[in-house]
Structures are given as structure tokens and as C-alpha cells.
Amino acid sequence: MRFLPSAIAALILSAAPAFAEFTISFDWGDIPLCTTGRPGKVDNPRFVIKDLPEGTTRIVFRLKDLDVPSYNHGGGKVTVNADGVIEPGAFRYKSPCPPGGSHTYEWTAKAQAGSxxxxxxxxxRDYPN
Structure with a gap:
């Protein structure tokens, strides 16, 4: 019996379980306006987390300025809570602070179980926006 590769692939894909994608969203909140290129330490923004993988015990956050990716803004580690919200004050990091204009910043969140x-x-999100 011969099966076409596309028929086999369709069979496998239809049998595979559908998984929701882990997502985060945030807003900068009440951090002080900074455009000098000299960031200060501030509380994390409010994060909303959806579809966290089962078994996640903590989330590791890191901020990157996509216009100056070599600069280390830091981040933090937080224990997972049931409501999917990380409120400001869970960790501190170096604020966005582009000199003389707007930069695009990216938060990366890694869902972890142990290591x-x-x-x-x-x-x-851009800052300032």
C-alpha cells in the first residue's frame, strides 16, 4: 500500500493536539520619562500572561533595546501566580531611556520549570510612545 507524503502529513497534523501559544503583553506604566540615555532603576511594568505552559513554576524576564541590543537593561525572575498578572514591584530593571528619540524595546519572558x-x-513596544 502506497501513501503519498502529503496524505501522511495531513494525517499526522490532524491527530496532533492543538496547543495555545504562551503570550505576554505590557504597558510602561508610571515610569519617569527618560530620554537622556542614562536609565534609572525602576519597577517592572505590569505584565499580562496568557496560556502559560502547564508545569511552569517561574518566569524569567529580560528587556532589550532593539536599537542598541548590546545594552543590558536587566530583568527579573518571578514566581507564577494564578491570575496571569505580574504587577509592578515584582522586580527592578534599568528603564528604557533612548537618547534624543524613540527606540523599540522587547521583553522576553521564559516560562521555566526548575532550570x-x-x-x-x-x-x-516603543518608548517613549
């Missing part, structure tokens, strides 16, 4: 990364989500 194993289960999934990664990213969210971008």
Missing part, C-alpha cells in the same frame, strides 16, 4: 525552559514569549 528547564518550557516556552518563550516576546512583546515589543
Amino acid at each position: 528547564k525552559t518550557l516556552a518563550t514569549a516576546k512583546a515589543r
